[in-house]
Amino acid sequence: MFLSSLKENKLCCEDHVDMVIDDFLVEEETFPVMNKIESGTCFYCAKKAKYMISSVEG
Incomplete structure (x- = not known):
């Protein structure tokens, strides 16, 4: 699955953090900001x- 719009924040679980970062790098050609959160779903x-x-x- 490829992220369609990375201009918005994406939430991810521990299992999918690598996929989200990889998709972000492909789409944006730069590194993302990653913050720990307490709520939300992947x-x-x-x-x-x-x-x-x-x-x-x-």
């Missing part, structure tokens, strides 16, 4: 999200 599955991946610009 973009790829229904597990509890642990990280928020977002653009460096905003």
Whole structure:
């Protein structure tokens, strides 16, 4: 699965953090900002999200 719009924040669980970062690098050609979070669900599955991946610009 490829992320369609990385201009918005993406939440991910521990299992999918590598996929989200890889997709971000392909789409944006730069590194994302990754923050730990306490709530939300993973973009790829229904597990509890642990990280928020977002653009460096905003």
